[in-house]
Amino acid sequence: MPTSIITTDDLRDFKMELLDDIKKILAKQATGSLKKYLKSSEVMEMLQISPGTLQNLRINGTLPFSKMGGIIYYDIEDIQKVMRKNRVHHITE
Missing domain, CATH: 3.90.105 (Molybdopterin biosynthesis moea protein, domain 2)
Structure with a gap:
C-alpha cells in the first residue's frame, strides 16, 4: 500500500470541509428541514x-x-x- 504524506495544509482543508458540513447540518436542524x-x-x-x-x-x-x-x-x-x-x-x- 503506497504511503501518503499529509501536510498541515491538507489538515487545514479537511478541518474547513468538516466545519462546513457541520454548519450545514446545524442549519438544517435549525430550519426544521431534518426529517421528523x-x-x-x-x-x-x-x-x-x-x-x-x-x-x-x-x-x-x-x-x-x-x-x-x-x-x-x-x-x-x-x-x-x-x-x-x-x-x-x-x-x-
Missing part, C-alpha cells in the same frame, strides 16, 4: 442496531412508535430523548 420521523431501516442504521434489537425496544416500551399502513415510524425527538435518558456519565470498574 424515521423508518425502521433509518433508525437501525443511525443507532447501529439489528432488527431484533429495534423490535425489543418497541416491545418493552423503550422507544415509542407510530404505525401507518404497515410502516413503522419513529419520532426523532423520541430517539434523542431515549439516548439522553440512557447516557452513561461515569463508569466505575
